[in-house]
Amino acid sequence: MTDTAPPPGAAAPSPLPPDAAVSNAALRALLHGLPGVDEVGVQARAADLATRSVKTTAKARAIDLAISMVDLTTLEGADTPGKVRALCAKAVRPDPADRAVPSVAAVCVYPDLARTAADALAGSGVAVASVATAFPSGRAPLEAKLADTRRAVADGAAEIDMVIDRGAFLAGDYRAVYDQILAVKEACGPAHLKVILETGELATYDNVRRASWLAIHAGADFIKTSTGKVAPAATLPVTLIMLEAVRDHHAATGRRVGVKPAGGIRTTKDALRNLVLVNEVAGPGWLDPAHFRLGASSLLNDLLMQRTRLSTGSYPGPDYYTLD
Amino acid sequence: MAEQPDRADPAAGTERAARPGGPHGTGPAPLGLEYAPAPESRAVVSLRPSYELFIDGEFTPAAGGGELTTLNPADEEPLARVAVAGAADIDRAVAAARRAYEGVWGRMPGAERGQYLFRIARIIQERSRELAVLETLDNGKPIKETRDVDLPLVAAHFFYHAGWADKLAHAGLGPAPRPLGVAAQVIPWNFPLLMLAWKIAPALATGNTVVLKPAETTPLTALAFAEICQEADLPPGVVNIVTGAGDTGRALVAHPGTDKVAFTGSTEVGREIARAVAGTPKRLTLELGGKGANIVYDDAALDQAVEGVVSGIFFNQGHVCCAGSRLLVQESVADDLLPRLRARIERLRLGDPLDKNTDIGAINSAAQLDRVRELARAGADEGAESWSPACPLPERGYWFPPTVLTGVTQAHRVAREEIFGPVLSVLTFRTPEEAVAKANNTPYGLSAGIWTEKGSRMLWTAERLRAGVVWSNTFNKFDPASPFGGYKESGYGREGGRHGLEGYLVHA
């Protein structure tokens, strides 16, 4: 199995300089010059890959890989420090009964709880991710978004999950989206930037591809499907298209941007289908928490139950797994 | 090419270890994602050691006592012995079909015929897993395809035609169209049960009775279908299955007691049949070979075009008459498309056809493998550049790796002759006119593909392609409601849809 991706060719867009001198016309030319996406074709491909069967030992390893890729998330208005601390404990040791279970990749919280999470996770190797930029709608002045971001980083967030301005994107003001990402990226400092496209609001797969490239060119470390507050969220075809974008960008530039589907991934089967997509679309080079994450909350327990089922041969019950 | 555990030993349950370090070189070894063997169980199929002919509702030995052995092409192990029908058996089968036509089926109300077909469709659905496994064993095609494509289409075909049986007055063939009588039907090995459905469902719906000969290398699902006819209480003689090889087929086609010949197979044999039928009152429909062009314009949705090109030529190991065996790619996008195509082909998984993750199964027979090898070699000899993914082939069985020939010109044999295997010939073009001219520059005219995001260019191209089926921004899609068949030397008549009924009815 080789990590083959097409080398730069005629239709692979040349990377734009990541600076503020890029005009909206240039961005438009780039994004609208991308090859189109046929909706039926991409859905058929995703459905075909969803028939892949991952069994026995391969399944066991894939489950552990999936656990290590989880961004364990709580993004509720009712979140409290107590809730976040409990989640952090779960993130570090997902199954108290089995020390062989890996920790998840990160805990994802609102910015005001980043400090709580950072304290709880200190020294654990599990990162703090914070949504920012007036999540989930993104409808706030840029200054507020930047303040939101800086504060989260200052409070210990190593990863920032920002939302793009979907209104600007849909209005064709790509420059505005691009500039905001650049600004947030700068505000992030050392923190990694995940750019949420909110694909459910972009409506078409062509838009998903364009938004992916826009975010990638603006310097995103990860592109992420959804906030989890809009349906549909992380569908397989959407993730597939985003994986194609990072694959093509890597082929053109050598830079490996990560992908994070989030929202709606609840079962082990969902997670494994995502891993199959990664494997067959972007390649094994992305099968690593540094380049692929699963934004989820209830998924983790299903992964743990399936893990038990594989190791013991018996079907487990939810009462044997911690709520958070 | 993604590797799978050596499928020559299906019992091997251990997974191949992930390669240390992986191909990326940096960082720790990626965990990777191998798919452990996921074989569909054979237990659902109970094979008998030998099978007899199905004539007049019963299994009956061949008069001559001859037999042939059908193999699993994936490991060359014998599956069963099958009777070889001779002239006397054909006589019996045609006579049984005639009796059934005149005595029962031809005069049965359409609604009742429809009921039988609905019943058959339901039984096929119920037994679909068994039939899929049996088809995969006998044919060598991946279980993924028999399970997800062949069997659903087989059932759909019977459902579709069941509904026509009492509506023939509305088929545009006059207020009271009449059946022809007895149909002689000869089908190929590439989609054994699906081709049976394409032949039998419309024939029965329109009130004809049939004598069908399946291909010599893939007779088993047709014999399973015979059991289904029994299970459905189909009146004896309405469906007769005679197994055998070319001689059996010739005897059936030449038999003076039939009113219709329907054949799917090679153009060469089609010609022979057309000659044999000439001068008789028999009706004839032929679904023959092809050399389909898949045209990729520079504005195509490239990732989906790659998928279409791959499914166009590698679906069913390229054993598809309507395969997109010629890729015509616009020169301005060739350097972008071809690397994507190669990368995609490297992901194909070749191996045990019963493994649920297998994309490419076995070549159906040693003879077919020889032909594919011979033509692929001819391509290289004529100067084309041959590429296949690193792809270990199982040691036993008939296997050929997915192959892409670039630098092919219209003059090369591989651009003109039907290979009927997983071999893609790549040609380039500069303008839409040139694409159409090259696509049409063949005596065949079965299928073609068009990939462009521009609607008017798609329609302009589709209008000019001399092919019976044009897939635009998709490929290898089939449906019982969609007429299928060729222009020029790809045959005549249509199968499927309202059009398909015309081959089995007299306008009245």
Add this chain to the structure above:
Amino acid sequence: MSTPERPAADTPDAQPHLAAAPEPGGPAPDRLPAGAGPARLAVRKTYKLYVGGAFPRSESGRCYPVTGAHGGHLANAALASRKDARDAVVAARAAFAGWAGRTAYNRGQILYRVAEMMEGRRAQYAAEIAEADGIAADHADRLVCAAVDRWVHYAGWPDKIAQVVGGANPVSGPYFNLSTPEPTGVVAVLAPQRAPLLGLVSVIAPVIATGNTCVVVAAERAPLPALTLAEALAVSDLPGGVVNILTGRTAEIAPHLAAHADVNGLDLTGAAPEEAAELERAAAGTLKRVLRPRPDEDWTADPGLARMTAFLETKTVWHPVGR
């Protein structure tokens, strides 16, 4: 047919006919009264082939005498050769893309124009078929009217046939799926030996209405109405090469057309029963669409669709439906 062949010549027939009293159904009067003056020596027509919109002689330089129903000599007709058939196929092929590419409405207009052109010459056609078949003048006129009306009938078909035999197919998936009829290509037509005008029109019109082009072998016994029809075709906006008419021995020309690899369809209506099977076998070499002869075809009956659908292909186009 055992009539002798003669070299083609523009020289007058060696057997002049008297003007005064033509036999019923016999040859046209050669001397006509010219007003009150002395009888005028008629200008006779030289019957030639109709190929590619022009009227060439046979490349072979041969012709054969055509006699009326009562045995009298009517004219000499070109005796087309294998090479004339080849040239006609080239002309038909060259015309195919353009004719098939016309709008259906335009093809209908042109077919109607043919009817208009024939209507004005009804008397001439009636005289010709009366001579050829030995029928009464009023019967001949009815047959001519039927032939004109047949053009009118088919003039209405080009823009309807696709709706009648094509249509949308409700496939079970997100695909637009449409079947449309398209012309088969170049069709070789052996015109019926009986009914030299109505039968001829009845086999040509359905073939070209749908966009095919054709090479017609006229009735061997009675080719003159076909050549007069060609004159109407030539002035009716029909592009050259859409209809090509050969005269001569059907049995000599037909095998070459049946085996010709650039001919896509073969209408055997005018084939002798003993030759039809052999022609069908020859046609199998390139899998031509073959319309078998039907004994005792009634040319006055409603023609139905069969003569059109025999030379139509069905093209089915799929396209995904998505955003």
